[in-house]
Amino acid sequence: MREHPDPEGGGASTLAAATRLGQLVARAPLILWSVDTEGVVTLSEGAGLAALGLKPGQAVGQRVRDQYADVSPGLTLMERALAGEACGAVMEARGVLLDVQYFPDRDETGAIVGATGVAVDVTVRHRLQEQLQRAAEEWKATFDAVQSPLLLLDHHGLVKRLNRAARDLWGDHPFQDIVGRPLSDRAGEPWLAIARATAEAGRTVASSSLSAIDEAGRTWDIAANPFQSPAGEPSVIVLARDVSATVALQQSLRRSESMSAMGALLAGVAHEVRNPLFGISSAIDAFENEFRDRRELVEYGGLLRAEVARLSTLMNDLLEYGRPADAPLGPGRLEEVVERALHSCARGARQKNVTLAAELAPDLPPVMMDPDRLVQVFQNVLQNAVQHTPGGGEVRVAGARGAAGEVRCQVMDTGPGVRPQDCARVFEPFFTRRSGGTGLGLSIVQRIVDEHGGRVRMDNRPGGGAVVTIDLTAAPPEAADAR
């Protein structure tokens, strides 16, 4: 150790200073020690020794290599210091984490005469650092677990932090490439909306939110909140949520609400029309009964009756179209549904000389259904197919497992097919390809298949004729077992 210059030049005051220094070291929460070139301890002081189970001065005269091998990481440092290198490391010794600094002791000629080490107990500090790091990692994992893009921006729109979802939205770049970049680097939605919301929140220091639709048709809800970082920098936190599914659900709810309002209207109209219609048909019955001997009058009756029948069919179809789904869906066998529908269409097919056939796979799972409504679906599709098939032709129903958890049914005819531009329109109410139909048959099909959570579409078959494809949800195994 170097002696301090003595301003008073007196030996007494030097001694007093050395004593004070000794007391200070003895109380200081550190360990101070020296070794000679042989590694024998020449000084061992400091309150920090207690943590290692040592008393001040206890180690003096002992060889570090022999006595303190369990503090061996320090041995390497000691060798390096004795070789002339000042060095340091954080190491564990006897359960205590020490930040150790070692440096060589030299005499006036510069020759190494030993080494001195200083160690500070950093156990607590280190534990705090670890906790801090864990906390930081936890926060990072938490933000990354948020499935919606989350960004921390400064009020100029420069990205300060972002979570994984935000990075994925940005594009396939590493995090460090994005941090520090301005939002204006990104074109299109939802970035334009994010930039607007950020600017708005930064300017007004109030939350701002808006929504945007991106190129892929997704709807985004953007919420920007001003935020004063602990360092005092004004920032903005932006959360972008993909709400497409919610929006779609709302639209479907609105559709079904307007459908049920329309259904009630249709039901009311149909009922009210049925009464006078019944009066007219009764009057025709009475008229024909009374004047059956006068052929020229009976002809009127026949014509009127045909029109009344048409109106009655229309009213029945309207009622069916507007009828709300009331029965809950349950697992049922498609074979029975198809069987019933075929049975009810058999007469019409015979009259037109059209063959009806069914080929259902033997392993068809049960389908979630309201059986009576589903019979109506197949009845209408079959009737429609029969009506468009010339005599001698065939209408065939096929059923097999479809996509995962679905059953696919197809009704194929050998008719003229449908104009490609009409394929989607055939399910619209009052779109009809033949005279005499109400134009509601396939609309009712669409309506009921919708209620069953299924899909229906019409296409042309490569070999000619039309095919109606109906995809229905198979009953989950537990529901099927519960039958």
Next chain:
Amino acid sequence: MEGVRLLVVDDEALITFAMSRYFRALGFEVDCASEQAEAERLLAERCYDVVIADLRLSGLGSTEGLHVIAGARERCPRARAILLTSYGSPAIESAARSCGAAATILKPIALPQLAEVVSGLVRDGT
């Protein structure tokens, strides 16, 4: 069906007109009423073999037809009653049965078919 007495109760003028013409041609003695009070007045005067009543005599939601049938059966237990309705439902059918209706028939029905039902009821009742 000579001498069989039939009461038709319906607020639709064309229906009472057509039914009375039709059933008279078949030999029935037919009276008509267009509302509950009129039907009850007729029922108080005489006993009918068959009563055909529409469920609704005063617009949406009304059910006077059931009261007419119950009243007819009360005054004249041998009377057979048919409820006509355009609103078929199990609830309506069960209400009609408990009022003593022999049948509930959904409109529209062709009159020759209705006449068959009426004739059947008359035959069963004699």
